[in-house]
Amino acid sequence: MSNRLEHKSALVTGATSNIGRAIALAFAAEGAHVAVSGRSRKRGEEVVAAIRAAGGKADFLPADLNGGAAASRALAEEAAAVLGGRIDILVNNAGIYPSPTTPGTDEETFDRIYAVNVKAPFFLTAAVAPAMIAAGGGTVINLGSWIARLGIPIGAVYSSSKGAMEVLTRAWAAEFGPRGVRVNAISPGVVHTPIPAGADAHPGDIMMKGTPAGTFGLPEAIARAAVYLASDEASFVHGTVLDVDGGRTGVAVVAA
Template sequence: MTQRLAGKTALITGSTSNIGRSVARLFAAEGAHVIVSGRDATRGDAVVAAIRADGGRADLVPADLDGGSAASRALAAAARAALGRPLDILVNNAGVFPPATTLETDDATFDRVYGVNVKAPFFLTQAVVPEMIDNGGGVIVNLGSWVARLGLPVGGLYSSTKGAVETLTRAWAAEFGPLGIRVNAVSPGVIRPPDLAPDAAYPGEDLMTGTPAGRSGHPDAIAAAALYLAGDEAGFVHGTVLDVDGGRTGVAVLAAPPGARHHAG
């Protein structure tokens, strides 16, 4: 590895599995001291053990980010204590996705999804930014989603939270950029959890039919994008939402049998 994050500290929320786990492992491989965080301590311990086995530095700080400011402040303080110094990088990755329609969504579900997906990263950012400023700067990478910009008949509540996160990304870039903190986001497409059996169906994979990639993605692709945005190579990148979605949002999707050609008339 190139050690692009050597000497840096990083907190990745929701990093006990899938995208967050890939981000944590890659950041650690690139030299960062990583705080792994999530609700499942057993899975978190496994991520930390894997990082340490590869020669990286990582510690687990379990957290259930319910959207309350107290939970976010507690995580920020615990991460600071485990690291022994302020954070350089925050990755707001934790999120929940209920596949319900609008007519099926009740009050509790609405409050939980907005709590985890919007309020938690909002208050965690609020908690870590002052120390980043005092420490001379920092980087925040948010996780958006392609569904924030393309309408689907299910998951409207989730889509709206990711739209909020992408809006916050631009607003925070304007608010915190002059204070030395870069804020950007990665917008994943359909990402297949690597823990699934190879022959297991995964909801949403059919939505990649007709895209340039023609398939779902792997969490490592999102981790690579997050690494770029967190590193010095992206020093001139502010308020950007980087689409890593196999072309799902940027290219016209033309459903057709494999190998078929389309001609514009």
């Protein structure tokens, strides 16, 4: 690696599995001190152990980001404390993906999706961004989704929650960018670790048919994009949603 994030500190939410885990590992490999946040202590400590075994710096912070402003503020304070007093990079990755149909979505499910996917990152960013400004700058990276812009017949509430995060990305870029905090987002396609031979295919994989990639992506692809957006290489990038989706939202491949 090239130490592109050397001397930086990062808070990654939902960092105990899949995309969040890959981002935490990649940030640490690039020199950042990473606060690994998530609900599972066992998985979080495994991520921290992997980072430390590779010579990186990381700490685990248990957090249930349920949408309450107090929970988000508490995580911001705890992360700043373990990271030496400041958070240079915030990755709003934690989210849930119930995908019922619209008639099949009850009010409790609706409220929970928006609490975890929108309210929690909203109040976490509200807590972190002013401290970044006071410290001279920082970077916020939100996680969107390809289905925020390409409609599918299930998961309407989840899709709309990710659409909200894309809108917040642009709004926050306008609000915080002039004061030194860059805000961008990544919109992944179907992304997961490889399925063991003989196991059932991931249910989302069919959605990648007819794309240039033709298959699902690996979490490391999203992590590489996050490293770029967090680094000084992206210093002129503000309010952008970076599609890392195998071409799902922009390209249709027609078989001959």
